[in-house]
Amino acid sequence: MFDAAIASAQPALCLPAHLPEKPRGRTVVIGAGKASAAMSRALEDSWDGPLSGAVVTRFGYGVACQRIEVIEASHPLPDAAGLAAAQKIAGLVEGLSADDLVIALISGGGSALLAAPLPGLTLDDKRHLSAALLASGATISEMNCIRRHLSALKGGRLGALCAPARVVALLISDVPGDDPIDIASGPTVGDPTTCADALAVLSRYGIEAPPAVLDVLRSGAGESVKPGDPRLARSEVRFIAAPQMALEAAASLAREAGFAAHILSDRIEGEAREVGKVLAALARQIAAKGQPFAAPCVLLSGGETTVTVRGAGRGGRNVEFLLSLGLALEGMPGVYALAGDTDGVDGAEEIAGALLTPDSLARARVLGISPRGALEANDGHGFFQSLGDSVVTGPTLTNVNDFRAILVEG
Incomplete structure (x- = not known):
C-alpha cells in the first residue's frame, strides 16, 4: 500500500495532463522541492517547444534533465547551495514580458531549499530559527507562516517578480488541507497572514529568535505579498498530486x-x-x-x-x-x-x-x-x-x- 501511494504521485504519471498551452514568448521553468527534479524531467518529456530554467531539490533527489538545470541543496536546514539556487531562480524571471510563460514546479521541502533571506537577515539566522521551529512542536502551517515573512521569495514574492509574465504553478501537495500558501511557503501565491501572526507563533512556542528576525517582524519589513496584489493577477495554481x-x-x-x-x-x-x-x-x-x-x-x-x-x-x-x-x-x-x-x-x-x-x-x-x-x-x-x-x-x-x-x- 505504501508503494502504491508513492507510485500514484510520481510526476511522470500526474504532471502531463496539467500543462498549460504554449506561449507566444519564452517558457521559463523554475521550481523548488523534493519532487521538483522529477517534475522537471516529466515536463521536458512532455514539452516539445523551447524550454529553459532551473529548479532546486534535496541532495540525492536530482534527476538528469536536458534543458532545465537541477541544483541540489540541503534539507531540512537551509544551506549556501540553496541560497545560490534561490538567487539564480530569481534572476531567471527578471525582465520577462506579458508574452512569456513561467512554469513553477512546487513541492514539499521547497521552504528550506529556496533559501533567500530578506535584507537584514543572514543564512545563519534562518538556520538557527529553522532548527528551533523543527523541535518546537509547531504545525507546518505555523512554521511556514514565519518562513513567508522572512523570505525574499516565499509568500508570493517570487510570483511578483515574474510579472507581467503568466505564471502557472504545478503543485504536489504535502500539507494538510492542500493550502497553496503552505506548499513550499507559497512562493507564487498571495499570503493573507501577517508579521503579527508570525510573531504570535514565536510567542506561542517560546521560540527565541535571533534579534535580526525580531526586527524584521516587528518593523513590518517582512510583510508578504497579499491576495489581490496586481502583480499576481496572471498567476494560477494547478494541483497535480495530493495526499x-x-x-x-x-x-x-x-x-x-x-x-x-x-x-x-x-x-x-x-x-x-x-x-x-x-x-x-x-x-x-x-x-x-x-x-x-x-x-x-x-x-x-x-x-x-x-x-x-x-x-x-x-x-x-x-x-x-x-x-x-x-x-x-x-x-x-x-x-x-x-x-x-x-x-x-x-x-x-x-x-x-x-x-x-x-x-x-x-x-x-x-x-x-x-x-x-x-x-x-x-x-x-x-x-x-x-x-x-x-x-x-x-x-x-x-x-x-x-x-x-x-x-x-x-
Missing part, C-alpha cells in the same frame, strides 16, 4: 486484496504520540466491538503530525507515532501498522518510516531496549532499526506527506 489521491491508491490495493479499507482523513495533525494513542483506541474498538468498522479492515490516514523534541534520540514523526501506537496496543494480536513519509525521509535521516507488528515490543525487550524509554528519548529510528523493521525507500522523487496504514485482522 488524498495517494490514500485512495492504497485503499484500492487493499480492497483488491480482500480487505475493507477506510480513509480516516488526509489531514491529521497534532502530536505524533497522541495520534498514536487515538488510533490504537480505534483499533481496539474495531477488534473488540466491531465498531465503527468490522474487522478485518485497513485504516488509512495522512497529514502531518508534529514532535516536540525533548530527548536526544534519532527519530521522526512517523516512527514516533508508531512507537506510541505500539505502547498503547501493548502486543495486541492481529494488529499491524506501517507509517512513513512519502518523500522517503522521516525526520532528518534517509529512513522513510517503520513497520510495527504485534511482537515488536516483546522483541525489543529481549534485546534490552525499553520501548517507553525510546519514546521519551524521541528515538523511534533507533528502536525500529534495532528490530530490523525500518522502512528505507531511498529518494522517492515525490512528496505527498505522511502515510499511515493499520491492519486490524480481528
Whole structure:
C-alpha cells in the first residue's frame, strides 16, 4: 500500500495532463522541492517547444534533465547551495514580458531549499530559527507562516517578480488541507497572514529568535505579498498530486486484496504520540466491538503530525507515532501498522518510516531496549532499526506527506 501511494504521485504519471498551452514568448521553468527534479524531467518529456530554467531539490533527489538545470541543496536546514539556487531562480524571471510563460514546479521541502533571506537577515539566522521551529512542536502551517515573512521569495514574492509574465504553478501537495500558501511557503501565491501572526507563533512556542528576525517582524519589513496584489493577477495554481489521491491508491490495493479499507482523513495533525494513542483506541474498538468498522479492515490516514523534541534520540514523526501506537496496543494480536513519509525521509535521516507488528515490543525487550524509554528519548529510528523493521525507500522523487496504514485482522 505504501508503494502504491508513492507510485500514484510520481510526476511522470500526474504532471502531463496539467500543462498549460504554449506561449507566444519564452517558457521559463523554475521550481523548488523534493519532487521538483522529477517534475522537471516529466515536463521536458512532455514539452516539445523551447524550454529553459532551473529548479532546486534535496541532495540525492536530482534527476538528469536536458534543458532545465537541477541544483541540489540541503534539507531540512537551509544551506549556501540553496541560497545560490534561490538567487539564480530569481534572476531567471527578471525582465520577462506579458508574452512569456513561467512554469513553477512546487513541492514539499521547497521552504528550506529556496533559501533567500530578506535584507537584514543572514543564512545563519534562518538556520538557527529553522532548527528551533523543527523541535518546537509547531504545525507546518505555523512554521511556514514565519518562513513567508522572512523570505525574499516565499509568500508570493517570487510570483511578483515574474510579472507581467503568466505564471502557472504545478503543485504536489504535502500539507494538510492542500493550502497553496503552505506548499513550499507559497512562493507564487498571495499570503493573507501577517508579521503579527508570525510573531504570535514565536510567542506561542517560546521560540527565541535571533534579534535580526525580531526586527524584521516587528518593523513590518517582512510583510508578504497579499491576495489581490496586481502583480499576481496572471498567476494560477494547478494541483497535480495530493495526499488524498495517494490514500485512495492504497485503499484500492487493499480492497483488491480482500480487505475493507477506510480513509480516516488526509489531514491529521497534532502530536505524533497522541495520534498514536487515538488510533490504537480505534483499533481496539474495531477488534473488540466491531465498531465503527468490522474487522478485518485497513485504516488509512495522512497529514502531518508534529514532535516536540525533548530527548536526544534519532527519530521522526512517523516512527514516533508508531512507537506510541505500539505502547498503547501493548502486543495486541492481529494488529499491524506501517507509517512513513512519502518523500522517503522521516525526520532528518534517509529512513522513510517503520513497520510495527504485534511482537515488536516483546522483541525489543529481549534485546534490552525499553520501548517507553525510546519514546521519551524521541528515538523511534533507533528502536525500529534495532528490530530490523525500518522502512528505507531511498529518494522517492515525490512528496505527498505522511502515510499511515493499520491492519486490524480481528
